[in-house]
Amino acid sequence: MKGKLLNYDPEKGLFQIEACIYEGGGGQPADRIKVKGPGFYIESDEAFKEKGGTFWKVRSISGEVPKTEVEVDVVIDELWRLEVSQQHTAQHxxxxxxxxxxxxxxxxxxIFDDExxxxxxxxxxxxxxxxxLERQVNEVILRQIPVRVYVTEEVDEKLRKHTDYEHPRIVEIEGIDKCACGGTHVTNTGYVGGFAILKVERKNTRYVRVIFxxxxxxxRIAKNYIEREQKLKxxxxxxxxxxxFQLLEQKKQLELEKKNLLELVKVQIAQSDExxxxxxxxxxxxxxQIAAYCNEKDKDIVLVNQEGYFxxxxxxxxxxxxAFREKGASGGGKGVITGKLTNNDK
Ligand SMILES: [Zn+2]
Structure with a gap:
């Protein structure tokens, strides 16, 4: 596709371009584009709108970009466009x-990067x-209904949502939806290719958020999960x-054993002269626990572990x-005193 690079700001890493590409908006992210001009090449997958128009963020760049307007070749990432159009049409x-x-x-x-x-x-x-709802969306996909896009001269009061445009761009799925929309869509519901609700969560008292x-x-999501499951396996x-389940059972068993051993150890330590x-x-x-037990028995005890905690x-x-403090240890407490030795005095 031919286009025109209008300007490029190397400091901000932004450029403006004129081409038949989707610049984002209405909840839909922009196209991902590759721009090839005389002696330079730019990739971008993000755009935002400001007073001065739409600005594209440079993701990677090579060569020298001229200071003046220049004719360029623009290539859209068609799979990304399809992916976004599928989400958008499913949403309708x-x-x-x-x-x-x-x-x-x-x-x-x-529409975000992954959901x-x-x-x-x-x-x-x-x-x-x-x-x-999920079932019925998939039935509409199955029915392969054309998705019609046209600009209308009159505002139709049967639109799903109100629009302020005098000549709105209408997206119509016959018998299902009719709505003013500026986004990209697949041309037939069959191309949505399948739909799933992934999560339903309450946002607040008024709204429920649906992730799909x-x-x-x-x-791709299914593949990621299967790969992850395989790694876990x-x-x-x-x-x-x-x-x-087995590991949790083992953990429970080990905790019980540890508790029993500790009971044994604390009695032995309390009875010892050390x-x-x-x-x-x-x-x-x-x-x-051991120190508290000894404390109850009026037995003096000082325990230091391998990490220098006591x-x-x-x-x-x-x-x-x-005595510990004089050597730089920190800590405190009543009855049982706990703390840590300095690093070179374990
Ligand atoms: Zn739309």
Whole structure:
């Protein structure tokens, strides 16, 4: 496709271009484009609108861009355009059916890089209703209804949403939806290729947010999940759910064993004549429990683990702590005193 590069600001990394491309808006992201001119090449996948028009962000650039306007070749990422058009067309069908079936108008529509959202005004969260909606959207896809786009001379009061345009661009899916819209769409509902609601969540008292995906995007999401599941299977060596359940059971068992061992250890330590125990393979919580037990028994105890954390108790705990503090340890507490030695004094 031919186009015209109007200007390029190397400091901001922005350029303006005239071509038959979608510049974004109405919840739909812009085309992803490649611009080839005499001696330079630019890629962009983001545009925004400002007072001075639409600005494209440079993602990558090579060569020298001239200071004046220049004729260029523009190539659109057609798969991205299809993906976005599938989401957008699916949204028309979904929004029309949500309003028709349950009287829920759509607002706050947006297509993101990996998912799309619609916010339904006054909707509830009944899963049955969403299952029904999902099914009906897929039935409209199955029926392969043409998606007609035209500019009308008169404002039709039967539009799904109000428009202020005098000559609005109408997108019509016969018998399903008729709406003023400036976005890109597939030419037939069949090309939406499949639709799924991925999440339904309450946004606030007024709105329910629906996350959905259609077509090649839905396929990509499914593929990502299957790859992730396979990685987890390899990591866990077996069925993910089964193995997670087993591991949780094992964890419970180990915690119980740890608790029993700790009971045994704390009695042994309390009965021993030793006061100083260093380099213990215990965490702070376990040491605190032992120190608290010794404290109850009026037994002096100083426990230090391999990381240099300590817990102490007994009648002379304060004295032992002072000795530690003089060597730079930090910490505190009443009854049981806990803290950490300096790094070079374990
Ligand atoms: Zn549209």
């Amino acid at each position: 069908i979904f929004s029309a059916l949500a309003e028709q079936l349950y009287g829920w108008p759509s607002e706050g529509f947006a 799309s959202k619609i916010e339904l005004l006054g909707a509830d969260e009944d899963p049955e209703k969403y299952a029904q 995906a259609a077509g090649i995007r839905l396929a 390899n990591l866990l060596t077996g069925d993910v759910e089964e193995r997670v 006061v100083f125990w260093k380099n213990l393979p215990l965490d702070m919580q376990s040491m605190k 817990a102490m108790g007994g009648p002379n705990a304060n004295m032992h702590f002072e």
